[in-house]
Amino acid sequence: MKAALLAIGDEITGGITTDTNSAFVAEQIRAVGVEPVAFFAAPDDPDAILRAFQRALEEADVAISTGGLGPTADDLTTACVARLASLPLHEDEPSLRAIETRFRERGLEPTANNRKQALFPEGSTVLPNPIGTAPGFVTPVDGKHVICLPGVPREMRLLVKESVVPWLASRNPEERFASRIFSVFGLAEAALDELLVGVVSPDEARLAFRAAFPRLQTRVTVRGAPGDDLEARLDALEERVRERLGHHVYATGDAGMEDTVGKLLREHGQTLAVAESCTGGLIGHRITDVPGSSTYFLLGVVSYSNEAKQQLLGVSPQTLAAHGAVSTQTAEEMAAGVRRVSGAALGLATTGIAGPGGGTAEKPVGTVCIALAWEGEVWSHRYELGARSRDWVKGMTAQLALDRVRRHLLQTSTV
8 A cells, every 4th residue: 555645734835844744654654564655745725735635646545634624714625635525525523522522621612613623525534633623534535545634743643643553554454564773873874875785685675764963874674464573574684784884873763872872871870971162061951851861960061161161170271271172181171070070980071163163274163072081081082073054063063972972881992
């Protein structure tokens, strides 16, 4: 079974809102053997929506749309599907009662246009929405099907998991897909592709690549009948992928570097403190985004000025005078200082020139220094990241710093 996905709304086609709904739907339906083959977007215009649905059904067995099911005048999806299928609109009494109940539970009265959300093309299967006022629905169209879902991500995700995926699975019993994602850092996309040449044959799995700054991901997908042990096949393929990529794989799945570092810190019974200059607290923010990080993250200091580096971390004025704030020597003293002040097992530090100004011939924009201190020892390195955007330099520096902690905990010495 093939599916085409359609995002509806001026906010999508106008670039105001990024369409993350279609990506979620695509990932979920692949698990039950439905292959996404096309993506469309249409503004809040009835003719444009109709054309998009027509094109979607030319490409696929089922068209799945998100958006345009609200009560306002620019919510046109339901009427367009009725027009596409040449069906009259029919008011679904259970849906109307559910909408009215939802409003009254909040002490509100539904307006007249809320009744519009209980209208569906005649003969459609309604997909109840327990957390919103816009139900989804499935409508047959010339032997194929259109599935319409609300655009609110929280509501859409619930309906996909509880209604759409089971509906699709019941109509596509012959085939299943399973995928495994490997998050990679420290390789360029071309190098990643080259390393994986021949690791998977086309008849046993499919490889795909995704650049998601500051990491790369490769996805391995296998297919088979519902009774096949797809996970066992993925386990065998994972061994081969890891053998090729080694320490460059830092996570299986979509976990961030901060998740992996947190897991390793817990496993090793280690604690961490961070002194940041050029990253401005980004590392601390990422670490504390992980639930339970208080068990291993003790302190984060943003020591932006030279005075702060001296007063808070004990960086020597002589070091700053001789080598400057952006130097491996200063980074090492920052790392040792934050470790000493916090009592953490590991002290991590960053300093650099994020740009767009401030660079010199000796230290151009994109020069960053990272240091990691532990009992009796310290590691540091200077990186030349280039004159990229400020956000890019900060993001890459944070990723490099977290990766250094990971490699240290894994006892990997490669820089």
